[in-house]
Amino acid sequence: MSIQYFSDTHIFKLDTERTSYGIGVTEDGYVGHLYYGPRVRRLSAREGLRLHEAPPPAELGREKLAFLASFPFEYPTGGAGDFRESCLDVISEQGKPGCELFYRDYRIMDGKPGLPGLPAAFGTEREVQTLELDLEDPVLGLLVTLRYSVFAAEDVIVRSVLVRNGGTQRLRLGRVLSASMDMDNRGFSALGMFGAWGRECHKESISLHHGRQVISSERGVSSPQAHPFIGLTTPGTDEEKGEIYAMNFIYSGGFLAEAELSMFDQLRVVMGIQPRGFLWRLAPGETFAAPEAVLTYSAEGTGRMTRNLHRFYREHLIRSPWKNRTRPILINHWEGTFFDYDSSRLIRIAAAARECGAEMFVMDDGWFGARDSDNAGLGDWFVNEEKLAGGICVLAESIRALGMKFGIWVEPEMVNPDSELFRAHPDWAIQLDGREPSRSRNQLVLDITRREVRDAVMEPILNVLHEAEADYVKWDMNRYLSDLGSAALDEESQGELLHRYVLGMYEMQERLLAEFPELLFENCSSGGARFDPGMLYYSPQIWSSDDTDAIERLRIQEGLSMLYPMTCMGAHVSEVPNDQVGRVTPLETRANVAMAGSFGYELDITRTPEEEKELMRAQVGRYHRYHPLYERGEYYxxxxxxxxxxxxxxxxxxxxxxxxxxxxxxxxxxxxxxxxxxxxxxxxxxxxxxxxxxxxxxxxxxxxxxxxxxxxxxxxxxxxxxxxxxxxxxxxxxxxxxx
Incomplete structure (x- = not known):
């Protein structure tokens, strides 16, 4: 059994092949974190919970604040006297903050339940076991269920939280984080991944100091600036030695990952939905589901952490039928043509690429509406027949006649003010009343919290995909969320906009996959702005960065491959001098770096010299011979x-x-x-x-x-x-x- 409950000591012990995780319950119902680390045979509650240092209120009620200041809470709440970072903040109907949770019951089950409207890990009853702990605030009538799903073979524990209003008053949730862990500081450093557009996911390690160290995004996406991951490493940890505690968030919106070192040198690390701008109404009988956080521990350096997560995501998060298939080598014309193309030019590029061994042609931005630049047309998802003579079917048939698959780029979440959609429905864009909305790439964000907006966008896109019998879709999202106002939400619900937006996006992608179950689907957001576990639930590959320079890609792909299987990384060979940095690198090196990911070319191959085309043919042969090692191999x-x-x-x-x-x-x-x-x-x-x-x-x-x-x-x-x-x-x- 992976999960055991010891009734004599009130301890829950969760075991994977190499690790143990312990939870203890005090006599008066406080739930505390006992242990996480190398597998052990037994755990002690009183010492693990530090009850000899600060007795619980039942033993010494006059010093409750001292108890709350040092007790290692499994799921801390705000407003009751624990001044460290909280996971749950609740405001009563009278506007008063405060919540305190006490243990009520538990369940252990084989298998793992999902989460409504959210991506969630999965596994059979033989692969995973789940513990549910029921906690209650008896004053508010609030019921909180902590979920722990133990994937023993992968040394992974997945945590999530369900918050139900079982009382009679309307409550507001100011924050609902997904996971917390309290432990003693052992000279930890915080490992994160940071960057910006074009230089995503660069590793950085910072020694912890007293106070709070934050890794977060408030941009409405997981973002290239900070990745939804935090690792705590002991001194001297490298690829092969040392300890690391890691959390990764299965969510594609704003997030918070935070490590706090207290005055007693105790460490608390939390992860969940970004609290800033979040305020959720919870009526009696309603339940809020927080996304899942992935936990893993390694005593063999970051390399073991990496291999734990790779196996876990391959087997228990990525659903696509393509996850175990060798993907076709694609040619995307974007960096070779940008918006300057028509059907005949695309067919010439496809034909030249086919001669070099490419197996799929992807038509990028510019095929719809009045889309001759990025200033207009977004939202108008009808084919521009001045560019594509005869429509999408004629082009798709021409591509397939070459023996190639056909793919299409879309950006369903965005709208240009210069578009038929915006002129007809200006209130469908996220914006603040009376203010000129901020533009980025001259576009606004559609309010996809509204079903009528989702339908108005998805129906024409799906029609085009059906007409073209598309084999592949690249879903892009080229700006962050700002001017946070929705015409469809009342004044008390505006704080729900960001999370409802993410839920709406997930629903749209679920609809796409329901209509095209065999589709090869790739997510993208200004490059790697939404490269996160939540997206892997929908697409087996994600565009890693708009920077296709091979040398810059070394750092980007190193950071991503620390967490995700390498075949998840969209990686292409582009022209030189490189469009982003102007660097000239050999074609062989560009291919060798791109070969580590989901491989393709991004250029106008009709301009490629014949000697380089010969090299490309050899690269295609190498891909088919050796890429299965990337699909099934372990990364070092x-x-x-x-x-x-x-x-x-x-x-x-x-x-x-x-x-x-x-x-x-x-x-x-x-x-x-x-x-x-x-x-x-x-x-x-x-x-x-x-x-x-x-x-x-x-x-x-x-x-x-x-x-x-x-x-x-x-x-x-x-x-x-x-x-x-x-x-x-x-x-x-x-x-x-x-x-």
Whole structure:
């Protein structure tokens, strides 16, 4: 059993293969966090809950504030005397804040329930077990259910919260976070991922200090500025050693991840929906469901955390039938043409790409309405037949006649003021009465909290997709949410806008997939502004960044691959000089970096020299030969350019160690230096491996076979390379030479 309840000590113990998580209940019903870490046989409640330091009110009522100041709450509330960060803030009908929760009951069940309207992890009754703890505020009649779903094989615990108004008064929720954990500080640092458009998901570690350290987004999306992830690492933690406690949020809107170090050197970490701008009415009988937070612990460095999360997301969050399929190599014309195209130009690009081995053509922005630039047309989802002569069907048939699949770009959540939709329904945009709305990319955000807006957008888009028999859709979202006002919500409900927006977006994507269950679906938001676990529930891949420069992508893809399977990362080869940074990198390196993700090309291939087309044909062959290793393999970070190295190196190895692929990129060359040693991981130490150079110039002489233990301990020498050069090595276990 993964979950046990010990009635004599009032302790709940949750076990995965390598970890244990403990919850204790005091005699007067306070629910506390006992332990999370390496698997243990038993736990002590009184010491784990520090009851000898600050006795509970039942024992010493006059010092209740002292108890609240140090008790390690499993789910802390605001307004009752715990001045640390809270997870639940409740305002009564009289406008008075305060909530205090006490234990009432529990349930242990095989399997895992979902969440209404929200993405949620899943698993069979043999794969996952769930604990539900019922807590109550008897004064308010508020019922709170804490859910813990234990995925033992992946060393993952998924938490969520249901808040039900079981009383008679109308309540308002000022915050409902999804997870909290109190523990002693052990010199922790907070690991997060930060950035901006074009440089998303860069790793950064900060030593904790007393007070609150916040990772958050208030932009209506999970955002490129801060990723919905926080890791707490012990001193000296790296890829292979040290401890890390990690939380990742299955949600695609604003979020809060916060670590607070108290005056007693106790640490509280919380995660949930961004409280700023959130105020939810909860009428009697109504329930609010908070999104899920993913917890994992590793005593073997960040590498083990990564592999835990990769396995978990592959098996228990991504639903798409494409998650275990090799995806077609696509050609997207955007960076090659922008808005300057018509049907004949698109067909020429597709034909040239097909000759090089591309298998799917994707038509990007500009095919609808009066869309000759990004100043007009968004919201008018009818085909511009001046560009696409004969309509979408003629183009789609021409693409399929080349032997290619056909995909379409859409941006359903947005509207240009210069559009037929906005002129007919100006109140359908999110905006504040009496104020000129802020524009970004000359567009506004549609109020998709309203069903009539969702229907008005989705119906014409779905019609076009049916007409074209689309195989693929790229769903974009190119600005953040501001001017937060909805014409459809009353004055008491405006604080619900941001969360209702996310729920509306999820419903739209669910509708798309219901009509096209075999669709290859890719999410995007100004590049990687909505690369989060919530989106993976709907699409097996997400566009990682609008910056397609191979060297910039090294840092972006390193950050993303810490958490997500590499095949989730949309990654394309684009033209040089690169449109974002002007850098010129070799075609081989552009392909070797993009090959780590969901691979494709983004250029006007009709302008590509013939010698580069020959290289592309070879790259297509390599993709089909070696990309299954990325689909099924385990990821190991060998060296990191983000940590001031002059080179970058990662590998994937099949779980049984039979085959591996190593990618090495020399970011900057150096004069008069020797080779660099790298140390592979994930190999069979008792086997011998044949090593082949599959990408890169030349090829030094190597021994015909090397043993797995020698490779992992003595290393593999990589020769000095020039700026931006790269190599890919293929390692195959040689059974006949097995030791």
């Amino acid at each position: 970070r060998l060296r990191s350019w983000s940590e001031a190295e002059p080179f970058d190196c990662w590998m994937v190895a099949l779980p049984d160690g039979s085959e591996a692929l190593i990618t090495y990129v020399q970011v900057l060359g150096r004069p008069n230096v020797g080779g660099r040693k790298i140390y592979p991981r994930g190999l069979d130490p008792e086997a011998e491996y044949r090593i082949a150079l599959v990408s890169g110039e030349g090829g030094e002489q190597r021994e015909p076979v090397r043993s797995g233990d020698e490779l992992m301990r003595a290393g593999l020498l990589m020769p000095p390379l020039r700026d931006f050069e790269s190599r890919v090595l293929h390692l195959v276990r040689s059974w006949e030479d097995r030791i």
